[in-house]
Amino acid sequence: xxxxxxxxxxxxxxxxxxxxxxxxxxxxxxxxxxxxxxxxxxxxxxxxxxxxxxxxxxxxxxxxxxxxxxxxxxxxxxxxxxxxxxxxxxxxxxxxxxxxxxxxxxxxxxxxxxxxxxxxxxxxxxxxxxxxxxxxxxxxxxxxxxxxxxxxxxxxxxxxxxxxxxxxxxxxxxxxxxxxxxxxxxxxxxxxxxxxxxxxxxxxxxxxxxxxxxxxxxxxxxxxxxxxxxxxxxxxxxxxxxxxxxxxxxxxxxxxxxxxxx
Amino acid sequence: xxxxxxxxxxxxxxxxxxxxxxxxxxxxxxxxxxxxxxxxxxxxxxxxxxxxxxxxxxxxxxxxxxxxxxxxxxxxxxxxxxxxxxxxxxxxxxxxxxxxxxxxxxxxxxxxxxxxxxxxxxxxxxxxxxxxxxxxxxxxxxxxxxxxxxxxxxxxxxxxxxxxxxxxxxxxxxxxxxxxxxxxxxxxxxxxxxxxxxxxxxxxxxxxxxxxxxxxxxxxxxxxxxxxxxxxxxxxxxxxxxxxxxxxxxxxxxxxxxxxxxxxxxxxxxxxxxxxx
Amino acid sequence: xxxxxxxxxxxxxxxxxxxxxxxxxxxxxxxxxxxxxxxxxxxxxxxxxxxxxxxxxxxxxxxxxxxxxxxxxxxxxxxxxxxxxxxxxxxxxxxxxxxxxxxxxxxxxxxxxxxxxxxxxxxxxxxxxxxxxxxxxxxxxxxxxxxxxxxxxxxxxxxxxxxxxxxxxxxxxxxxxxxxxxxxxxxxxxxxxxxxxxxxxxxxxxxxxxxxxxxxxxxxxxxxxxxxxxxxxxxxxxxxxxxxxxxxxxxxxxxxxxxxxxxxxxxxxxxxxxxxxxxxxxxxxxxxxxxxxxxxxxxxxx
Numbered sequence: 001x002x003x004x005x006x007x008x009x010x011x012x013x014x015x016x017x018x019x020x021x022x023x024x025x026x027x028x029x030x031x032x033x034x035x036x037x038x039x040x041x042x043x044x045x046x047x048x049x050x051x052x053x054x055x056x057x058x059x060x061x062x063x064x065x066x067x068x069x070x071x072x073x074x075x076x077x078x079x080x081x082x083x084x085x086x087x088x089x090x091x092x093x094x095x096x097x098x099x100x101x102x103x104x105x106x107x108x109x110x111x112x113x114x115x116x117x118x119x120x121x122x123x124x125x126x127x128x129x130x131x132x133x134x135x136x137x138x139x140x141x142x143x144x145x146x147x148x149x150x151x152x153x154x155x156x157x158x159x160x161x162x163x164x165x166x167x168x169x170x171x172x173x174x175x176x177x178x179x180x181x182x183x184x185x186x187x188x189x190x191x192x193x194x195x196x197x198x199x200x201x202x203x204x205x206x207x208x209x210x211x212x213x214x215x216x217x218x219x220x221x222x223x224x225x226x227x228x229x230x231x232x233x234x235x236x237x238x239x240x241x242x243x244x245x246x247x248x249x250x251x252x253x254x255x256x257x258x259x260x261x262x
Numbered sequence: 263x264x265x266x267x268x269x270x271x272x273x274x275x276x277x278x279x280x281x282x283x284x285x286x287x288x289x290x291x292x293x294x295x296x297x298x299x300x301x302x303x304x305x306x307x308x309x310x311x312x313x314x315x316x317x318x319x320x321x322x323x324x325x326x327x328x329x330x331x332x333x334x335x336x337x338x339x340x341x342x343x344x345x346x347x348x349x350x351x352x353x354x355x356x357x358x359x360x361x362x363x364x365x366x367x368x369x370x371x372x373x374x375x376x377x378x379x380x381x382x383x384x385x386x387x388x389x390x391x392x393x394x395x396x397x398x399x400x401x402x403x404x405x406x407x408x409x410x411x412x413x414x415x416x417x418x419x420x421x422x423x424x425x426x427x428x429x430x431x432x433x434x435x436x437x438x439x440x441x442x443x444x445x446x447x448x449x450x451x452x453x454x455x456x457x458x459x460x461x462x463x464x465x466x467x468x469x470x471x472x473x474x475x476x477x478x479x480x481x482x483x484x485x486x487x488x489x490x491x492x493x494x495x496x497x498x499x500x501x502x503x504x505x506x507x508x509x510x511x512x513x514x515x516x517x518x519x520x521x522x523x524x525x526x527x528x529x530x531x532x533x534x535x536x537x538x539x
Numbered sequence: 540x541x542x543x544x545x546x547x548x549x550x551x552x553x554x555x556x557x558x559x560x561x562x563x564x565x566x567x568x569x570x571x572x573x574x575x576x577x578x579x580x581x582x583x584x585x586x587x588x589x590x591x592x593x594x595x596x597x598x599x600x601x602x603x604x605x606x607x608x609x610x611x612x613x614x615x616x617x618x619x620x621x622x623x624x625x626x627x628x629x630x631x632x633x634x635x636x637x638x639x640x641x642x643x644x645x646x647x648x649x650x651x652x653x654x655x656x657x658x659x660x661x662x663x664x665x666x667x668x669x670x671x672x673x674x675x676x677x678x679x680x681x682x683x684x685x686x687x688x689x690x691x692x693x694x695x696x697x698x699x700x701x702x703x704x705x706x707x708x709x710x711x712x713x714x715x716x717x718x719x720x721x722x723x724x725x726x727x728x729x730x731x732x733x734x735x736x737x738x739x740x741x742x743x744x745x746x747x748x749x750x751x752x753x754x755x756x757x758x759x760x761x762x763x764x765x766x767x768x769x770x771x772x773x774x775x776x777x778x779x780x781x782x783x784x785x786x787x788x789x790x791x792x793x794x795x796x797x798x799x800x801x802x803x804x805x806x807x808x809x810x811x812x813x814x815x816x817x818x819x820x821x822x823x824x825x826x827x828x829x830x831x832x833x834x835x836x837x838x839x840x841x
Contacts, residue, residue, distance in 0.1 A: 047446035048417065060738055086740035099731035103753045105559050112749075113739040138552035141559040146551060149303065156735070163739065178302035178473060180530035183516035187526040205446065212518035212527070235521030250447040251520065279549060279566070 009038035009199055010059075010167065014068035017051070017058050017223075028054040031068070032225045034218055038073075038166075041193065041200040043214030045207060045247070051223035052203045053094075056169045059201075060091055072167065083117060090160035094172040096152035100144040106130075106155050107140045113162040129158040133188060150181035154188065161192065168193075170202040174209060186212060207251040211235065219244045264291040265435055265467045266314065269328035273309050273491075276321040284309045284322070286491035292435070296461055296468040298478035298499065300513070301488035310488070311437045311471045315352055316344050332434060349376065353428040355421075357440040362424055363412040370408030373427055380431070395426040399456050418449035422456065429460060435467040443472070454481050475502065475513050487513075494536060508534050570833045577829020583822030591638040598632035602789045611805045622807040624797065630811045633789035637812065640790045641819065644705055644774045645767055651709040653763050656716020661747050661755055663717070664724025675721065681714040686769075687776055694782040701790075704783035708773055712766065719762050723755040757834035764827030768820030775816055791816050 017029040029051040036042040044052040057063035059070055061079030070077045072088065079085050093099035100109055110126045119125070127137050133154040144152055153173060160168060173189065174182040186209065193200055204210045210217055211234055219226040219241070227241045239245050273285040285306040290297070301307040313324045316336060329336040331352065339347070348354075356362045364372055370392060377388035389408070396404035399422040407415070407423065415423060421441060428436060438457065442450040458481050461468045472478050478485055479502040487495040487510045495507040505511050512530035549566070553559040571577055590597050599618070606627035614622040621630040663674035681689070693707035727733060728751070736750055775792025777783030784790035786797070791812040798809030 047448065060734075062734055062737075082737070082742075083740035086738055089738075091735070091738055093731040093735065095731065099735055101732040101736075101750055101753075104750075105556055107556060107559075112736060112741070116736075116739055116741050116745065136552075138554075141553040141556055142551070143559065143563065159735065159739075179475075179513055180302065180516045183518070183527035184529050186518065187529065190526065208518045208520050208522075211520045212522060212524070246448060248520075250451055 008035045008071075009040070009073055010034075010036040010042075010201060011071040011074075012055070012059075012068070013071070015055065015058060015065065015070065016067035017054050017063050018066040019064065028063070028223055029058065030223045032218075032220070032223075033068075034225070034228070036199060036201060036216075039193075039197050039199055040216070041202065041214045043210035043217040044201070044203045044220060045205065045210045045217055046220035046226075047205060047247075049222070050220040052220050053171050054223075056091065056171050056201065056203055059169060060089065061085075086113070086165075087117065087163045088165055089167045089169065090163065090165040091169040091171065092153070092156050092160050092173045095176050096149050096156055097144075097176070099156050100152055102144055105141050105143055106147075109144075109155060110159055110162060113159065117163060125162070129162055132161065132192070133158040134184075148181075149177050150185060153177060153181075153185055157185075157188065157192070161196065164196070165198075167199045167201065170200060172204050173202070175205065182209070189213070207234070207247065219247065264293050265332055266292040267328060267330045268314070268326060271310065271313060271324070271326040271329065273306070273313055273318060274323050274325070276323070284491055285313065288488070288491070288493055290486060290493070290496070292467050292469065294434075294465050294467050295484065296458075296470060296482040298482035298485040299469060299471045299488060300473065300475050300478050300485055302473055302513075304490070305488040306491040307471045307488050308439055311354070311439050311469060314435075314437060314469070315348055315354055317348075317354075349433070350380070350431040351434050352437070353431070353433040353435070354437045354439065355424050355428050355441045358444045360412075360417075360420065360444075363420060365412050367412075368408070369410050369412060369415070369423055373408070373423070373430065376427075376431060391430065392426075395430045396423070398429065398460065399423075399426045400452070401426075416449075417445050418453060421445060421453055425453070425457060425460075429464075432464065433466065435469070436461070437469045437471070439471045440473070441470075442477070443474070450477075457481070475510070476517075489536075508536060567833045571829055574829040574832060576825045577832075580822045580825025580827075580829065583818060584826060587638050587642065587819055587822070590635050591642045594635050594639060598629075598635045600629035600632040602628060602633045602636040603787055604628065611801065611808070613805070614807050614811070621811045622805075624794070624808045625801065625805075630794075630807065633794060634791070634812055634815050637789040637791045637794065637815070640701065640784060640788060641771060641774070644701070644708070645770060647705040648708050648712060648770050649763055649767070651705075652712035653716045653759050655709070656713040656718075657720045657752060657755060657759055659713070660717035660720025660722075661724045661751050664721040665728055665743065665747050665751055667728075671721075674717070678714045678717045681711065682718075684711070686711045687773060690773060690777060691780070691782060694777060699782045699785060701784045701788075704774060704777045707777070708770055711773075712770065715766070716759050716762060719758050720755040723758050724751050727751055727754045757830075761827055761831045761834060764823050764830055767823035767827075771816055771820055771823075 012032065012034050014031045014033055015029055016027065016031055019026040019028055032055060034042065044055060046052045054063050058065050059077065077085065107126055110129055111122045114122050114125060126140060130137055130140060135151060135154050139147065139151070147155065170189070174185050177185060190213065192198065200213065202210065202213055211231060215231055217229045217231065217234060219229065221243050227239055227244045229239060229244070233239065237248060239248060268291070269289045271285055271288045272283070275282045275284055288310055299307045299310060309318065312318055314336070316324060318324050326337055331347070334347070370389070373392035373395065374388040377383045377391055378385070383391070393404045393408065396407055401407050401419065401422055407419070412420065425441070441457065442453050445453060454477070470478060470482055479499045482499050485497045485499050485502065486493050487497070487507065489509050495505060495510050497505060505514065508531065515528045516530055518527055547558070548562050550558065550562060553562055608627065609619070609623055610625055610627040612619050612623040614620065616622065619629050619631070621634070623629055624633070659674050659678065663671040689711045690707040693710060694703055697703040697706065733746060733750060736746055774783060775795065778790045778792030779796040781796070784793055786793060794812040795809045802809055
């Protein structure tokens with residue numbers, strides 16, 4: 001019995017999200033179900049407008065859920081109890097240029113969650129958090145505009161880990177970054193997942209990134225789930241649907257050995 | 263004879279914390295071929311592209327020993343001459359069509375504007391040309407797109423319209439700055455194929471600026487790799503895998519691959535002498 | 540300490556929050572210094588402050604001493620370079636002492652109206668819905684009255700006097716700040732950094748105070764400097780109508796009012812304080828324009 005609960009750490013059941021914009025109803029997500037086991041890494045992949053980011057926002061209560069249920073460790077999520085939810089689930093946003101407050105120093109950004117939750121020992125924790133994401137302590141009192149995109153994203157990751165959550169929602173965490181910086185950030189995320197025992201729910205449009213990071217993958221299109229794949233099925237091109245195959249073909253130059261010598 | 267010759271191009275921005283050298287001595291020449299400029303953000307690739315059109319605003323300064331386009335000295339050309347060059351002879355496609363199209367003008371009107379004003383064509387003829395341009399970028403129902411507002415177009419559609427607009431005056435040189443990076447992968451390939459076909463058919467010169475080394479290698483004849491305002495390596499596109507420079511190699515190796523091993527990705531080692539040159 | 544002050548100010552890795560903040564202010568100051576017109580504006584305002592602080596040193600006469608033998612002397616008279624008014628008081632000295640009253644009014648308005656406006660604007664913008672509707676309709680009601688008329692009505696109820704004049708001005712000046720703050724809040728509200736702090740469990744109060752307000756502050760400060768000219772004019776207007784500062788205090792509006800009777804024969808009595816109002820208003824406007832370039836979050840983030 002315990003196993004069942006373990007494998008359904010995050011459960012999303014027939015989730016629908018509907019926005020109301022200028023009298024028109026936009027069905028951003030329609031009847032999507034998925035489940036992620038504890039300490040697993042699950043990927044959502046799709047093109048723009050496929051609703052993949054909306055699912056993450058719905059989990060956090062940042063998007064209006066119009067149907068279905070979201071459960072974490074068997075309990076329906078309650079984003080109204082913001083503090084309890086915050087110490088359990090955190091999110092890393094796509095654009096590191098927009099996700100850090102431009103008029104707060106890194107120190108302020110990182111100590112804010114501690115202040116909200118009344119956690120003591122701010123100095124030591126902030127320094128340790130910076131160390132953890134590979135930033136020098138001398139960055140502590142800088143402003144975001146004094147950092148590069150990759151450094152900002154490291155700060156955003158450090159902020160997400162300040163409250164020691166169990167689940168990290170990653171919304172295209174590297175799509176705004178250069179390739180070499182993307183590699184560093186992906187490595188960092190993998191290391192932190194192993195060290196902190198995190199569960200990842202990651203969104204990306206890049207199949208290669210998702211493949212590198214995730215064990216299971218859900219392909220989405222127009223707000224609907226198209227196909228769920230294990231990592232091995234993706235690498236050996238065993239997909240069942242037309243759309244997933246197209247997406248795979250368009251990423252052909254991201255295949256192992258596609259352009260490299262071996 | 264080469265279409266564009268640039269020697270020792272330098273672009274400097276004077277800021278309150280001192281001058282920032284965005285481009286530090288870039289030289290290259292271009293015939294009627296497809297040249298790729300690759301580099302990461304801050305490498306100066308976009309600034310290089312923009313300085314060819316002299317689209318650098320103060321406090322930026324452009325200096326070059328030589329900057330000639332088809333025999334015209336771009337360093338000495340007046341602003342009026344530059345305006346006459348931009349568009350009919352030198353065109354640029356930007357990254358995001360959302361910011362390049364006028365949001366309060368229908369697509370058709372924007373396409374026809376140049377034809378009506380500059381070439382003094384009649385409405386019917388201008389319309390015919392605009393529709394032909396949309397067909398050239400493989401838009402299926404050009405009549406409908408002509409009547410559309412920019413916000414009604416998808417990203418891929420908007421970028422095609424931008425390319426069509428740039429190609430109407432049949433320029434000699436097209437500078438495409440990350441024309442596909444705001445687009446989905448499946449659309450990306452289509453747009454690149456369209457661009458590629460047009461360059462071949464019309465014998466234009468193309469400068470393709472991108473951060474994606476492999477995309478550039480696929481669509482260009484020659485590739486310049488830039489790092490911190492300098493060209494670190496020049497390669498024939500086919501020889502990409504034989505790249506010697508550690509930076510180029512690093513860029514190639516740091517991408518994750520589908521089905522690749524689950525070990526940490528090789529990062530870019532910036533400790534070599536080249537990194538601080 | 541081998542470090543020089545400018546190194547400490549431009550240190551890319553500050554060692555405390557205070558140093559980081561001062562360093563940023565220093566950079567803003569360097570940017571502002573490039574704008575010559577803004578510096579001219581600042582010079583005018585600094586001069587005004589100096590004049591107010593050291594009025595006895597600047598003034599050549601006592602502003603209240605009447606000398607009917609020397610009434611209505613024209614400008615250029617030795618000893619009375621700007622002339623004298625109808626009671627023989629030195630106009631220059633009265634303008635100098637009037638700077639104190641002007642500054643007093645400006646300072647009081649600057650610490651009240653923007654604060655009210657900022658609070659109402661950010662709360663309305665952040666919560667939206669019914670809160671927004673109610674607060675903004677109240678704002679609209681205040682905006683719908685001509686400012687001077689509303690101030691007049693308030694002074695008429697409260698009675699004339701300098702404090703009541705300030706109160707009236709503050710109560711009529713806040714709605715534009717509320718609008719500015721609300722507009723800014725609407726753009727900030729849906730940003731990722733606000734979403735991030737919400738996800739950390741922050742309450743509305745903390746978000747508005749610590750995260751939204753700092754983003755609205757620059758636009759409000761710019762607006763305040765640009766409005767200061769208007770505040771001076773309204774204060775002068777109330778003084779002119781006899782509802783603000785009471786004679787014999789040397790308030791600039793009041794001085795114009797008293798010069799009105801001799802406008803055609805002894806033009807300087809009304810013109811000199813008018814010039815003072817004009818100069819100070821110009822100073823604030825120039826500074827405000829310069830600050831816009833420096834503080835505007837859209838230009839500063841780049």
